[in-house]
Amino acid sequence: MPTKYLRSPNRDHQSPSTSALDAASLDRRAFVKLVGTAAIGWGVSPVHLRAAWAQRPIDPSRLIPGKDRRLIVHNSKTGVLETPVELLRQHRVTPKETLFVRNNQFLPGSLTLDPLPLDNWTIEIMGLVKAPRIISATELAQMEQTDVEMVLQCSGNGRSYYARTVKTRGTQWKKGGMGNVRWRGVLLKTVFERAEVTIHPSARFLTAEGKDAPLVPTAPDFEHSVPLHDVIDKAILALEMNGEPIPAVHGGPVRLIIPGYYGTMNIKWLHRLRLEAHETFNHHQIPRYRTYIRPVKPGTRLKRTFENTAPNWHQRVKSIIWSPLEDDVVAAGPVTISGVAWNDGMVEIEAVYVSTDRGRTWQRARLQVPASRYAWYPWTITVPLRPGQHEIWSRAIDALGRSQPLDGSIHWNPSGYEWYGVDKIRITVS
Amino acid sequence: MPTKYLRSPNRDHQSPSTSALDAASLDRRAFVKLVGTAAIGWGVSPVHLRAAWAQRPIDPSRLIPGKDRRLIVHNSKTGVLETPVELLRQHRVTPKETLFVRNNQFLPGSLTLDPLPLDNWTIEIMGLVKAPRIISATELAQMEQTDVEMVLQCSGNGRSYYARTVKTRGTQWKKGGMGNVRWRGVLLKTVFERAEVTIHPSARFLTAEGKDAPLVPTAPDFEHSVPLHDVIDKAILALEMNGEPIPAVHGGPVRLIIPGYYGTMNIKWLHRLRLEAHETFNHHQIPRYRTYIRPVKPGTRLKRTFENTAPNWHQRVKSIIWSPLEDDVVAAGPVTISGVAWNDGMVEIEAVYVSTDRGRTWQRARLQVPASRYAWYPWTITVPLRPGQHEIWSRAIDALGRSQPLDGSIHWNPSGYEWYGVDKIRITVS
Structure with missing residues (x-):
């Protein structure tokens, strides 16, 4: 399984993990610029330097301060870490130090287990509602809280086993792209009640966006739709994980948590909820994060449509x-x-x-x-x-x-x- | 398991099966009138007469000429017969004589294993198409034919086992509301090609109607919608069953056959196909012939909606x-x-x-x-x-x-x- 490294040879050839840490404290525009430059630099870097890198595994605890050094680093650019089964099996509730990380995008200052402040964090509720609303994280903290212990699993978990037939693109997770975590927050239906959100009957999907941004500015921003009817009475806007404010890298201060759904649908750094009649056709909803409804021969790449695929919603047994x-x-x-x-x-x-x-x-x-x-x-x-x-x-x-x-x-x-x-x-x- | 009898005490108290046969040769209006009168008569019939009836099982071979006498009669009004497992297990391909029957409605002259003539039988194709078409059964017979052997199963098959918790309404089928049958006919996509049917991209459902009519004239006519994308390459307009013209009681001269789908979706006496953007909300599509997506405690009667239910489409393993x-x-x-x-x-x-x-x-x-x-x-x-x-x-x-x-x-x-x-x-x- 090849490990990918941060592409920043122009900054520091010997310790790419330090570069990643630095990047975490930059603002988004500067970070994108840095990565862009690095990518160009990579193309001309001498072969012997690449080889030297490959021999120096990145320390996850330097990439994301607080993380266990024994985690497997899949991608240090956005922070993708897997929990080895030897660590996973040690606790009924997976500690934040060993919980896997999978980020698609980047939020400045989020590559840490420290929490981000609740202050000035708001969530916009819009779309097929009588009137849009903006609620603050501090308001959420004052509403009735609900607890849930649940499996949080990347929908790519186990991807490496598909290589037994035809290898697929993406992080080659084994068994540890998952954990069992406790969340506390406000039920979605309670939020709607307390914020007096009146939803039009034609709203069938909830589309969620986080405050993170794509690594490449022209790329489509990450978002996901889930079926409103199914999630309305179980989704929570979570403020705590394992009894503490949610670590920044795990989506705090507010994360959409949908028990039973694959991790990708649990939008981190939640800042907007849209009530909509149709599922979004954002790139991350289709063709990404979908599977074929009818099985195909491994290696078959059919165009993925709303008809022949289903989103990574309910976790499979x-x-x-x-x-x-x-x-x-x-x-x-x-x-x-x-x-x-x-x-x-x-x-x-x-x-x-x-x-x-x-x-x-x-x-x-x-x-x-x-x-x-x-x-x-x-x-x-x-x-x-x-x-x-x-x-x-x-x-x-x-x-x-x-x-x-x-x-x-x-x-x-x-x-x-x-x-x-x-x-x-x-x-x-x- | 109570057996229902034709409600026609005014005609012939002693042999209701004969009445059913007679009814089969009446036209629809006369039949409805007869049943209506009978229903009134039933209310005033002496208790001892009802008891006498209950002791005289109806002979299925008189109800539907050609059927095996050992079939179980569930309803003699529309003709609902179950195959005892002792008969079901005797053949790999279930013979027409022992195949179960379940009709929701009535088509004059159809309570027989004899075929109905192809002549003058037409199928209308309409809805989200560039131009409506009418094709004849004789045209179908000249197109390329496809064979399929498949399980035909009433979606109510096994219903009696729900009574282990809370008994549900409807025919109390055990295991024999099913059979394994060979069909021959024209693939739906071939029909569309040969009839030069151009379907609008917004068409997502195929809604099918048969020539039969409700027993009560004011009742909604039976029809079903199926997902066009899923059925287009496997549904056939069948003309033969087990190597012969389809027996009238099994839906000939033309039946919509969708391999893998529950029997109810295999519309008998097919005479109209509608291409539509939405699933029909006809009474037989919703609330009938649907199951809850989320399990409920037995006995719970939630209002069935498009959101909380799914139609009886794909047969469960x-x-x-x-x-x-x-x-x-x-x-x-x-x-x-x-x-x-x-x-x-x-x-x-x-x-x-x-x-x-x-x-x-x-x-x-x-x-x-x-x-x-x-x-x-x-x-x-x-x-x-x-x-x-x-x-x-x-x-x-x-x-x-x-x-x-x-x-x-x-x-x-x-x-x-x-x-x-x-x-x-x-x-x-x-």
Whole structure:
């Protein structure tokens, strides 16, 4: 898996992570200019310098102060960090220090775990409403607060597994583009009530924008639409994460949190909500962040339309094995296998089944009660294993019968979203 | 399960099935009048007469000449017949004599297995098209023909199992509101090409009407909308069933066949196709023939809207056990269990798993290759069973990970559509 580095050879050849930190304190225009220059510089940089870089991994805690040094750096430009499973499995609630990061755009001053101030932060509510409203973050803080513990997962999580058939573009996430986090904030419907927002019946979508801006000024600004009917009674405008003001890098001071939805729909640095009759056709809503409705042969790149694709909204049911890990060597006898499972929270996870004979038979694992319907379900099972090579497979199924495909590549799509295949690891029993 | 009888005590108290046959030869207006009179008569009929009726089961072969006498009569007014599993399992392709029947409305002369003539039968194509067209059934017969073997299933099939929680209205189907049938006809896209139909890009739905009429003249005429994008390359205007002209009672001379869709969308006696921007809001499209998107507690009757429901379009993945049968007594030792599985044909069925320990462990059954992706997959497995009472459960899962809920009542809806729960039977091993 190639790691990308900040393209800033003209500034400091030896420590690109320092450059990223500096960039975080620049304003947007200056940052774009810097990156632009750097990109030009990159083209003419000597080959030996590139090689030298590749040998110096970036320290995530320098890229985003406060982050654990053991995180995997996928992209230091906007800050894309993955949580290794060894860290992910240590806590029921993922601490801010180890939580994954995936940013599409850039907000000056946001590459830190420190919070941004509530003061002067406002959110505009507009579109198919009787009268537009502007509410302040401090007003939000005075409204009734709701808590939710939930899986936050990048829709690209697991993308690297699509490479078993045809590799797809984008960050090559393994299992750690996710975490289980507690949020606190104001229910969307409460915000609308308290701000006296009257919505026209023709409004079917909620489109959200953050205060961040594209790295390239001419690029379309990041935004997403979600179905209003589905989110109105569960989305929250969150002010806290894990009991503290939301760290800047995770979208504070105000983030749109939609339990059960993929991370990308949980708009960071929220500053505008639009009530609309149609889903936005912004580049980030289509063709990005969508999957084909009908499966295609891996490698097939059909034009993505509103008819043949669906957005990365509801998280697919999924389980991962987090102990043992791929290529582990374990002692023969009873082997304990454990992991977590989750879905979109619409119904409960019914069971996680484990197979040690490549799908011929499956046994039900012990499932722990989750903190909420949107949180992950830890599971564990002990199976007798003889010495030799073994494959361990896990498959979650929920109360609606929604489960994981045996071969996750059935859901192949050009951008490698929504990997939810049966998790499969190989281990050696000695 | 109460059987309903034709309400015609004024005509012939002793043989209501004869009345139904007579009615079939009346024109629509006379029939409605007859039923109306009968309904009034019913209210004043002596209790002992009703009791006498209940003891005289209607002979399906008199209700619909040619049908097997062993079919279950659910409604003799429009002709609603179920295939007992004992008959269903005898053939890979369900013969016309035993195929289930479910009619919402009435077409004079259609209660027979005989075909209706192609002559003078036309289909109008209208709506968002450059110019409306009328094509004749005889023209269709001269176009390129396509064959498909597929499961035809009433969306009410299995409705009786919802009564395990809260009984729902409508025909109390068990497992036999389905069959596996071969159709031959012209692909919809071929029809459009040959008839030079130019469709406006805003057309997103295909709405189909048959020549039948409501039993009550003021009732809304039966019609359904399906998503044009999804059906355009698989729907056919069928002229033959199982190698013969389509029997009148099964929708000939021309029936809209949409492989993978529930039976109700396969409009019989097709005479009009409308290309439209919006799904029809006809009574039979909404609130009828829809299920809630979010599960509700059984018994909950939310107003059904376009937002909170989805139409009975794609068939849910499903398996049924057809041997042994509920309450069978079998000899101890290896017991062979068999049945069929199917889905909407979007992807293959991956496996059918069977559990004899109430879901703790599951074993993969042997699956036969189906005749088409839309046909049923016969499966079989042999398991050792000790003497005593046993529950046998079957669960199909497809290549997308779509499977059956352990408790099918999770999908409860006021009209009891789309039962697809894990199939469960109790048997005694002696």
